[in-house]
Amino acid sequence: MKIFPFGIYLGLFLIFSACKTSKDLGKLPTKTSNGNYQAVIEIPAGTNKKIEYHKTQKKFLVDQRDGKDRIxxxxxxxxxxxxxxxxxSDPRKGGDGDAVDVLVLGESQKTGSIIEIIPIAxxxxxxxxxxxxKVIAIPAQIKDQIINVENYKTFSSNYPEVIKILESWFTYYDKSQVLEIKGWGDxxxxxxxxxxxxxxx
Incomplete structure (x- = not known):
């Protein structure tokens, strides 16, 4: 019976120690040693909570709007x-003040996942x-891929419907914003x- 409370204290100590030494995911290398780009996943595919990584707190939080979770x-x-x-993306040079956004078309990944990607558009x-x-990418791991593309040419020729879906989604997902589509790049x-x-x- 005397060991049980000690085990709790030890567990709490290890948890808090781990929190203090957790690294800033925003400062991970842009590329891996094999040359693939990396992405940190905030919002899993198929979900609707606007989750963001806060580098000062080093954790993922649901974005707030008017004091409520942004859904x-x-x-x-x-x-x-x-x-x-x-x-x-430096605002002084025309950026929006955030890290480069990426949408990875593949199997749903958990918040906090770090995956290797191949940019296609x-x-x-x-x-x-x-x-x-918005950089559009596929997972570098074949097992996580759901569409058969190699680049923008195969993406646009094999999946023109996906391109239309993405254009519609980004145009209409947030009624408080007015987004204008200027086109695609490869x-x-x-x-x-x-x-x-x-x-x-």
Missing amino acids: INFLPYPGNYGFIPSTF VLKLIDENEFDY EADAILEIEKWISKP
């Missing part, structure tokens, strides 16, 4: 939504007169968008 009152996210680590949006580009444009905003150490 997407529309169809759920059509892919795994997150960001490319160690990127920052970029959806170019204007949000309140600011550029708001995989080279997507990579250029990522590389443009990589944070310097």
Whole structure:
């Protein structure tokens, strides 16, 4: 009976120790050692809570609007939504002040998952007169892929319906915003968008 309380204290100590030493996911390398880009997943595919990673608190929280959890009152996210680590789209250079956004088309991933991705396109949006580009990617792991694409050419030719769905979803998912679609870029444009905003150490 004397061991049980000690076990609780030890467990709590280890938990709090782990929280204090948790690394900032926003500062993970943009690429892995094998050359693939990385994505940190905030919002799993098929869910509708607007979850964001807070780098100061080093945890994922549901975004708040008017003191309430921000719920997407529309169809759920059509892919795994997150960001490319160690990127920052500088507002002084036309960015939106956040890390580069990415939508990964694949099996649903848990919040906090870190996955290797292959950029295949970029959806170019204007949000309140600011550029708001969304990199579209697929998982690098074949087992997590759900569509058979290699680049923007095969994406647009094999899945034109998906492109229409993504355009409609990003246009209408948030009634409080007015988004304007400026078009699409291919995989080279997507990579250029990522590389443009990589944070310097």
